[in-house]
Amino acid sequence: MKVRLENLTKKFEEVTAVNDATLEFLEGKLTGLLGPSGCGKSTTLYLIAGLFKATSGKIFFDDEDVTRKEPEKRGIGLVFQNYALYPHMTAEQNIMFPLQNLKVPKKEARKRALDMAKLVHISELLNRKPGQMSGGQQQRVAIARALVKEPRILLLDEPLSNLDARLRLEMREEIKRIQRETGVTTIFVTHDQEEAMSISDQIAIMNEGLLQQVASPQEMYRNPVNEFVAKFLGNPPINIIETEIKGGKVDAGGFLMNTGTLPDQPVHVGVRPESFRLDANGSVKAVVQAMEYTGRETLLFAYLGEKLCKVIINADIIFKKGDSVSLSLKEKSMLLFDLEGNRLYV
């Protein structure tokens, strides 16, 4: 099932939580809805779920306009941040609950609940109540409950944020697996860019109610439409060097770039930390301020001119403060933004 938003707007009194969003969620794929807290992503999710009513604009499931439909008629499964399991029911009762709403015969409901429990690997926990389960286990029950009625769309609202780091990684994989196995169109809300990148087939990024960009993770990372997206994706974050275009050229901490026909103007140049290369012949010398060694790679804090930048290198070399390194840049790795943050294409 495709989900399409058309000029969707949601206002809460004076605040516009979602502003004129138009976007399509791919059928059978997992779309990450990403953005900082308060950007309107959860609101968008609740609009899709039908828990909020749109101020204007439309929501389509395939070609069906569901904008005015009640949530229970939309055929969706929703997993909440706090899982929202019913505390007085066992895991099994929780999973069966939606089926009972649909008046599915008890026998069948139980069978489907068991199947679902198997899918999310909690078969042995069915008689426990939420209070007796760990966060990860509750999460699985919540997913099972959302999926048991075979929804057309699965919506996940920051489902991993209440888990500790290790469990989060594990559950991330689980969600991916379950989504693949079921093939259900899934929308996953998160504020964690890494999570979104690793799990999503497609990412929609939002800020202050406005949809910024919709693209595959790679495309979005490599080719952000604006400075916000560029900054939001990537860890460590992109280096932003404030400089200006002068005579068709820009100088960012010593790295030069032709800007073609772009007029002279102050700009922000974004360079991803991993775009640097240690290069004995490198055109630019940087002065090391500090370094962090993570085992897989090394992160240098180094001055490019006056700008302290983060530089990721793969080499297993120990640097000291004050060491000088020469760097070069990978092809096309400089991103130009104007002062409004819009991408300037060369």
Add this chain to the structure above:
Amino acid sequence: MKNVYKIITYILLAAGAVIMLFPFFWMITGSLKTYNQITATPIVWWPVPAQWNNYTTALEYAPFDIYFINTVIVSVGTTVSVLITSIFAAFAFSRLKFRGRDTIFSILLSTLMIPSQILIITNYVTVAVRMQLMDTLLALIIPFTASIFYIYLLREFFNQIPEQLYLAAKVDGTSDWRYLWKIMVPNAKNALITIGLFNFIASWNAYIWPLLLTNSESKRVLSIGLKYFSGEAGTDYELLMAAGTIVIAPLLVIYLFFRRYIVEGVARSGIKG
């Protein structure tokens, strides 16, 4: 130092407990005294021999057995209805969004400030004259089938049930009705038991309304029985205390049985204020 604290705590608590319980002690021992022993100096702490016949005498004054059954019916009737109406109203106030919600709620809350004594004359006309329910147990129940105070308490409790459960249930295709009974009510069990007990106790002790609306002995309740012992020139204290003990004894049993829920229920309902 730690032990000193402990000892002081025990002493203070014990002293407090004595203060809290002394009136009960006085009432129960008083019910076993002779009329003159109650006011005797020096104080008669424990009457020997105990006048158990005060109880038999008190019970002869009025048909307490019928009163007891009626009191149970009325208390259970009002309690069940108060719970139902409070559940509905508290649900609406805590979960449903509707126009005028806050206004209606404030108006209801402000009515808590009216001294109820001045309402009964009008209510008599409503129940006895308009509804023609004079001398029925129903008349003792109907005006007390809803209580703003308990709606307020229950709303506080419902508000503490995470709203996400409601949203989850909506998405799961649960109707409001089903959500209320399958999710809210089971989760508010303790609060409901507490409110039920509060109401039960209040209903058990209600006096003036049951008196106004009944004429037959077969429709009267226990608290009216307490009135038999006061005359215009004196009171049969020993009998009154015996009757008083008889009236509160069932409450005592119920209380000890449900004690755990009361403490928890009050706790929850008080938490958010």
Add this chain to the structure above:
Amino acid sequence: MFEPRWKTTLKALLYLSPALIVIAVFVIYPMFRSVWISFFKDYNIFKHTGSGFGLDNYKWVLNDGRFILALKNTTIYTIVVVPVSVVIALFTAVLLNSKMKGMKLFETLYFLPYITNLIAIGLAFKFIFNSTYGILNRILGLFGIDTIMWLNDPKYSLPALIIFGIWSGLAFKIVVFLAGIQGINKQYYQAAKIDNTSRWRTFTKITMPMLSPMIFYIGIISFIGALKTYVEVVGLYGNNPGPADTAMTIVYYVYDLFYGANEPPRAAAASVILFLIILVFTFIQLRASKKRVQY
């Protein structure tokens, strides 16, 4: 979450209707009728006809010495009973919260007074206060305090009522506070312990602020209750509200005016005045609490 719409409003009204109908019929309607009656100089309660519409009853009540006395008594009663009972209840709850043996038993005992019939217990208190054979003077005597004529001396009749009032309201408050304290996250206390905080500071800096919403809730409820005190007076003094009316409260006054003096319009006017007083003070309290109460 959902915004109000006509459909949800209708549905909500459906849920509210059982309670609303009962309350409208048995509270709101008689309340408005009382207000209506309060404006008639002469009102025939049986035929529901009146004459002399105006503010005469209000003037009369406000100029009645007994009303002023009742107002004064009720005010003193309220400003003593509410804070004192809250403090005692809070203190008791803190003690009951100690991790010591036997606390469950104490809890049970302390909540017992809630289930009583105030009239019957009032009788017991009458005996406790008696100057001849009352236990209270015996105990005070142990501390060298002379016999106090609690119920006979106009100076002590209101204090006696206040003591009874404090007692009768304690049980409920203690249990609410106790439950509140037990609901406070233990980590705060562990942190305080690590920081070597004194008991008093722990109480004032952790327990009190965390309990403030509950203290407020109890405060409002008992404030309204105190201003409506009636049963306590009857329990303690019967048909004579203390020597020279020194323990007469507003609601007692209203009741006496209605059924004793047979002046329903004036009684109604007095209760409207009481209602307004409570309303104003509750409003002030609500306002003040917005600044003070910490969640």
Add this chain to the structure above:
Amino acid sequence: MKMKKILALLLAVLMVASFAACKTDTSEEPESSKPAESMDPLKEWPSIPAGTVLQFWHAMGGANGAALDLVVAKFNEENEFGITVEATFQGGYTDLHTKLVSALQGGDIPHIAQAYANNIMVYLDSDSIVQLDEYIFDPQVGIEDWEDIIQGYREENSNYPDGKFYSLPFNKSTEVLYYNETFFNANNLTVPTTWEELKDVSMEASEILGKPAFGYDSLSNLFITWTQQAGGQYTNNNGDVLFNSPEAREALQFFIDGVEGGYFRTAGEDNYCSGPFNDENLVMFIGSTSGSAYIGSDTFEWNAAMVPFGKVEKVIQQGSNMFMLKSDEVGQLATFEFMKFLMAPENTALWAMNSGYLPVRDSARELPEYVEFVESGVNPTKDIGTMYDGAWYIYDPVFKESYSIRMAVEKAVEEAATGLKTVDEAITDAAASIN
């Protein structure tokens, strides 16, 4: 005390039995008044069909309630019309009043009820109260020996604005002086009959006791009675306050001097003096005859005497009255038959012997069974209470504010007795608070 109660009860049962026995012989007696029917063709009374049921609301709990049930049972058994009276206890006087005020708004009302005159006056507004003159003075159904009913009671019950009867005496009592006979004998004290004697004996007894010897139960009664005993007036029927007078001040001062001198006291916290009297904390008090059931002790003998008088012989009459509510002609006539029955000499005597009240007729106390009862010495108030001359009786004038005035004078006595105000201030303020 218990023994006495049981004895009284036994006696009562015996008497009922004997009444019932002799009644069967004389059941034709009321028929003797029947010929009057033909003599007055002006009024045609309906006949009362058998099976007529009357509702009677009362405030008689405890032993008084049992006594009332006894009399009602007697009526139900004996009345020639086959009327059944269903008597219902409606709580205390205040409760019953609340109930009547409610019911008179159009609810189910009884045929007959009990109330104080000032409340009956309020009920008149409902137009549901039957004016009784046409019954009382009717040659066929009326009360022949009307003058036999105690004068003070007759006066009180016609003291309504139009001077008509709207009620009849039912449970009447008065005040007597209770005293500890054992104590009096042991200390050679004489029972006081005047204020001066009361003062002297109280002072003497107080010396012995070490605490006040005399108490007065009802402070409003004290004020009303003593003011008039001192030659003053209380109020008139228009509700004019007449007690702002030297006589009232003298009376109150007399009492306050005693309180300050430590030989008089109020009931105060004890509500009734019977408690301290039983505990021998005081040895005499003026209280209602209806309180006699609460008096008694294993350690001493008690007795009663007429209240001591001041300049004028005045004594208060207390207790409430019965009144008739409108129903149909038959119901009202049946009700009147019941009222007549209650006031009949043998029945009011039976009532008096079993309840805390006194007969409403002079002749009742001459009845052999009553004389016998009095002589048995079970309850001296049953004798003393009937000794007052009918003309001595005073009562609260019947007007709407009489309750408020009673409350005001009670407060005045309390204010003076507790030292809040001087006698002069207290009386002046009480008078001012009413106008």
